[in-house]
Amino acid sequence: MPERSLVSWNSIIDALVQMGEFDEALRMFVEMKPSFDPDGYTVQSVIDACAGLGALSMGMWAHAYVLRNCEIDANFDILVKNSLIEMYCKCGSLRMALQVFHGMSKRDVNSWNAMILGFAVHGEAERVFEFFDQMVIEERIQPNPITFVGVLSACNHRGLVEEGRKYFDIMVNKFKIEPVLQHYGCLIDLLARNGLIEEALDIVSKMPMKPDDVIWRSLLDSTCRQSGGLNLSLSEEMARRLMTDEANASSEAYVLLSRVYASANRWNEVGLIRKLMSDKGLTKEPGCSSVEINGTVHEFFAGDSTHPQAKEIYQFLDVIEERLKGEGYIQDFTQAPLVDEGEDGKGNSLRLHSERLAIAFGILKSKPGIPIRVFKNLRVCGDCHNFTKLISKIFNVEIVMRDRLRFHRFKDGSCSCMDFW
Numbered sequence: 001m002p003e004r005s006l007v008s009w010n011s012i013i014d015a016l017v018q019m020g021e022f023d024e025a026l027r028m029f030v031e032m033k034p035s036f037d038p039d040g041y042t043v044q045s046v047i048d049a050c051a052g053l054g055a056l057s058m059g060m061w062a063h064a065y066v067l068r069n070c071e072i073d074a075n076f077d078i079l080v081k082n083s084l085i086e087m088y089c090k091c092g093s094l095r096m097a098l099q100v101f102h103g104m105s106k107r108d109v110n111s112w113n114a115m116i117l118g119f120a121v122h123g124e125a126e127r128v129f130e131f132f133d134q135m136v137i138e139e140r141i142q143p144n145p146i147t148f149v150g151v152l153s154a155c156n157h158r159g160l161v162e163e164g165r166k167y168f169d170i171m172v173n174k175f176k177i178e179p180v181l182q183h184y185g186c187l188i189d190l191l192a193r194n195g196l197i198e199e200a201l202d203i204v205s206k207m208p209m210k211p212d213d214v215i216w217r218s219l220l221d222s223t224c225r226q227s228g229g230l231n232l233s234l235s236e237e238m239a240r241r242l243m244t245d246e247a248n249a250s251s252e253a254y255v256l257l258s259r260v261y262a263s264a265n266r267w268n269e270v271g272l273i274r275k276l277m278s279d280k281g282l283t284k285e286p287g288c289s290s291v292e293i294n295g296t297v298h299e300f301f302a303g304d305s306t307h308p309q310a311k312e313i314y315q316f317l318d319v320i321e322e323r324l325k326g327e328g329y330i331q332d333f334t335q336a337p338l339v340d341e342g343e344d345g346k347g348n349s350l351r352l353h354s355e356r357l358a359i360a361f362g363i364l365k366s367k368p369g370i371p372i373r374v375f376k377n378l379r380v381c382g383d384c385h386n387f388t389k390l391i392s393k394i395f396n397v398e399i400v401m402r403d404r405l406r407f408h409r410f411k412d413g414s415c416s417c418m419d420f421w
Contacts, residue, residue: 006036014045022052023297038065040076044083051087054375054402057295059087060096082110089118092373092400092407109141116150120157122407123417128154129163145177152186156193157406159420164190181207185215192222193420197234216241220256235260251282289354289376291362298361303352309361316360324390332383353384355401363395371398379404380421389413 001008009032016025026049029042038046043062050059063084081104088097101107101115112135119127132151135141148171155164168187171177184207191200200219204211220238235257242253254277261269277283287302300307307313321329355376362372380388380403392399393413401408409416 004035006039006042009036010039010041010045013042013049017045017048017052020052022049025049026053026055026058037069040066040080044080047080047083047087051083051090053297054091054290054373055292055297056088056091056093056373057292059084059091062087063100078104078106078108078111082108082114085111085114085118089114089121090402092122092371092402092409094118094122094124107139109135109144109147112139112141113144113146113150116147117153120150120154121402121405122409123154123157125154125158125160125163143171143175143177145180145183148177149182149186152183152190156186156190157417157421159190159194161190161194161196181209181212181215184209184211185218188215189218189222192219197223213242217252217256220253223260232260232264251277251284254282255284285378287354287376287378289358289374291358291372291374293362293365298358300354300357300361302354304354304357307357307361309364312364313357313360316364317356320360320363320391320395323394324387327390327394329387329390332386353381355380355384356387359388359391359399362399363391363397366397371400374399374401376401376403380408385415385419385421389415 009028013025013028013032016022016028025045029038029046029049032038032042043066046062047059050056050062066080066084081100084100085097088094088100097115097118101111104111112131116128116131116135119125119131128151132143132147135147136143148167151167152164155161155167164187168179168183171183172179184203188200188203191197191203197219200222204215204219216238220235220242223235223238239253239257254273258270258273261267261273288299290297290299292298298307304310305314355374358374358376359372362374366372380401385408388399388401388408388410390413391397392410399408399410401410403421406417406421408421
């Protein structure tokens with residue numbers, strides 16, 4: 001374009017955010033700033049990009065900019081502040097989210113939903129129920145389908161089966177909200193992860209819509225987590241449903257099934273799964289973790305050696321592992337089932353998981369007393385979860401980790417998820 005306006009920049013930045021290209025959106029914003037002062041629309045896009053990246057420092061800058069420079073009407077004020085609540089929740093700062101929420105002179109249903117979803121993803125089910133009651137009983141705001149996604153997610157993240165059944169019933173019978181696939185998915189996953197596979201399958205069979213691959217994956221994942229191969233035949237059936245759906249073919253079903261076989265010490269089948277993936281041209285999605293240090297986001301992939309300080313990071317990982325072994329840490333090799341046989345190979349695979357690199361770098365470069373915030377694209381594995389709990393104790397550091405599904409807050413050798421995730 002020979003000439004660009006603020007509207008041009010806002011359009012492209014917002015489009016990048018909508019496409020999930022958060023890094024590029026922020027890069028375009030930095031490029032725009034010398035020529036144009038951002039307005040409320042620009043800042044809202046920046047806030048949404050920060051939420052996607054977990055870039056707390058940039059998000060706090062955007063918040064401060066809104067307070068100092070943006071004159072916005074009451075309706076837009078609610079929109080921006082709802083985005084701020086969502087951003088702070090996704091960046092792991094419930095305290096700042098609550099500060100924004102309590103500072104609002106006017107709130108809509110989306111304001112309440114943002115806090116309910118935020119509490120849910122942090123595993124704070126009691127606060128979710130408290131806010132739901134305040135919203136419905138005290139403020140007399142009618143909940144919508146998104147409200148119940150938050151409430152049911154909270155039940156799921158804490159394994160609260162009775163509460164999940166209760167709120168699903170309230171949604172349908174009291175508020176006359178027709179359940180959608182996401183509501184069914186929350187309830188099915190809750191039941192399955194608590195060992196109620198038959199009840200979960202019964203709901204699947206009675207749903208008015210066809211279950212999607214997300215539901216089948218959650219069922220497969222639940223059977224995988226019941227160790228010892230007790231649900232091997234059921235796991236194979238779940239995997240078969242996913243593998244035969246060419247429209248949704250991905251590596252995840254193969255990886256999950258391989259973990260079932262690994263838990264049952266059936267390493268020949270693990271090898272067959274690996275060969276089948278190779279024949280189909282499927283590869284396991286690489287783990288990627290980021291950590292923000294002094295306002296700069298550092299990204300690590302599994303086995304990454306491209307970071308300028310990679311040598312220092314790996315040397316420090318050796319130090320960490322030696323100290324953990326002294327605390328009785330033993331690697332769980334079933335978390336690396338797609339590595340060639342041999343404990344050395346599997347152990348090396350585990351130590352190269354992306355979150356370990358990010359945590360090691362965070363400890364090296366963060367100031368004492370500052371929580372380390374790690375954001376991972378995949379669900380954290382059981383071995384890395386135990387690894388991180390021990391690190392928080394030995395190094396006296398708080399680690400906030402957002403994986404694909406939820407937040408984990410590690411402190412003093414324990415996790416906020418109470419080992420249920």
